[in-house]
């Protein structure tokens with residue numbers, strides 16, 4: 259069967275964090291001669307999320323960074339500390355600023371065509387990718403890069419995959435009197451009531467002495483109804499932060515998959531990117547920096563004539579880190595240890611920079627061993643064996 263010639267070189271499906279970042283990195287990599295379609299159901303505006311991440315140097319969107327912190331607070335089991343982050347800084351980008359940057363930048367990119375359509379399928383054969391819209395239109399491209407998911411990233415029925423969720427609701431609160439220390443972000447505050455089978459903590463990002471984003475976060479197998487976070491969040495604001503009068507300025511709600519399912523599974527002409535393409539760190543939910551790394555690598559591969567699939571080669575370090583992620587999920591899933599204990603061991607018994615490097619998958623084998631020495635070894639060994647077994651069963655199931 260011969261297919262019609264492609265309308266575009268690249269179809270970017272979904273213009274959120276991953277799609278917009280990919281378009282940006284493509285242009286930066288010198289792909290301005292390529293015909294690119296940027297497809298989303300609608301232009302993105304407003305502050306629907308805030309992205310935080312840590313970094314040692316300047317990132318691609320440095321001018322958009324809204325706040326930076328050099329110290330974090332951690333409150334765990336029998337351990338509370340303010341930890342310096344050097345050489346890292348914890349940074350926040352507000353999505354409203356990110357989207358506004360692109361509303362200004364995109365009209366100046368003549369090779370990028372924006373299409374506002376509802377996508378119902380992203381298909382492929384060996385030669386081209388096709389995007390099908392609700393109106394029945396078909397867009398053809400040499401490659402499609404899709405951050406749009408048509409099914410849930412993981413199914414709890416899959417016995418050989420860990421399928422957890424990080425879900426949270428946060429308020430930007432404003433207080434009449436100075437309340438927050440703007441120099442210190444609270445990464446994890448476990449001084450909230452815990453429950454069997456869940457990990458719960460609060461997260462505080464102060465913008466200034468009067469204003470902060472305060473979130474109540476849960477890791478668990480299933481998500482909560484949106485209004486279920488209000489009471490624990492209110493209790494945290496009054497009991498731990500001792501806030502009396504405050505105004506809620508904004509609300510943020512999010513659900514992020516924490517799974518070791520292979521979301522980036524290899525296809526021919528469709529490359530899955532973003533949260534639904536496996537760019538989320540399964541054990542933490544952090545995604546934004548990994549999106550930058552991967553989309554930059556995809557753009558570099560295309561610019562040098564390589565397949566974009568080469569942007570994610572398996573390496574010994576990557577396989578090791580995937581095993582750590584699966585192990586941690588297994589510890590939580592099988593309730594071998596409370597999450598509060600696991601994260602306290604990591605932060606109390608390691609230099610903070612080592613923990614951040616470990617979570618960034620930048621550690622050497624020796625450093626990985628140093629980190630592993632600080633956790634509960636019997637529980638983690640059992641979970642490593644269980645995670646290996648599950649991986650093996652998945653490989654067998656895939657016919658490998």
Ligand SMILES: Cc1cc2nc3c(=O)[nH]c(=O)nc-3n(C[C@H](O)[C@H](O)[C@H](O)COP(=O)(O)OP(=O)(O)OC[C@H]3O[C@@H](n4cnc5c(N)ncnc54)[C@H](O)[C@@H]3O)c2cc1C
Nearest residue numbers: 272274275276298299307309310377512532533544545546
């Ligand atoms: C509230 C919130 C806070 C977060 N905070 C952090 C953080 O602090 N740090 C971090 O590292 N990660 C964070 N994340 C996780 C992750 O970084 C974000 O979810 C990020 O936006 C993922 O990028 P994405 O491009 O994969 O998805 P999105 O940004 O959601 O983009 C997907 C795009 O696809 C479009 N789309 C979907 N379906 C269709 C369709 N059928 N047809 C056409 N278009 C469609 C959507 O309109 C959207 O624009 C957060 C997530 C949320 C939800």
